[in-house]
Amino acid sequence: MNNSIPLFGAFLLAGAAAALDYAESASASVTGSGDRGLVDDLVAANHVLYRQGVVDGFGHVSVRHPGDPARFLLARSMAPGLVTADDIMELDLDGNARDPRGRTLYVERFIHSEIYKVCPEVNAIVHSHSPSIIPFSVTAVPLRPIYHMSSFLGAGAPVFEILEAGGPATDMLIRSPELGSALASALGKSAVLLMRGHGDVVVGDSLPQVVFRAIYTEVNAKLQAEALRLGQGQVNFLNAEEAANATETNNRVLGRPWELWKQQAAGRD
């Protein structure tokens, strides 16, 4: 266990309102009345995303520290499906680990650090190579909300072009704070940012919400591609009002799929 984790407990014992607010807003299903709950939920989020086909051997999910907005939790560099509580590290917003103990960091941790830096409303982030979204990152076809479960796409899903910030000879990875900063700017206020020829970044205000969004982004991409073929390019998407209303509705019931996915990932289904 990360030595700095007891800070969570101290923080909560201090009764800091921000942590309680976060725990509440994260949804009732975040069992965390303490540090271990959040760490366990982050471990579960890794496993759920793997089981749901959003991440494979690559990809990562993080959560902002409830007691210090200038820190976040992220696993050491490893396959998400194998993450345990002992693999969870605390990083600062420059992407440095507070207690590395020889553990390797994800090369692309700057995706997380730079978004947390400029988006105070974001408390959880998923980066993946979610396969079905890739075609939408390399064509002019925008990813749009095809049904109510993916209504958060109503805020748009812009495409990050790494050429503009990194020049013509990158390996496509977000290897520096500079690239992370450019990516965070491209995200703007959207829930999802596609990365050309690479994958996507999904943000939310809690782990249950960001996991929900990452899963339904992948589902939406599959369904949209199918609808485009079936409809020969003619597809009726949710309008802006429908998307906004559906998002409000979905945000009230995030705990239901979250509990199901956690049970499945724990092999209890």
Ligand SMILES: [Zn+2]
């Ligand atoms: Zn990547």
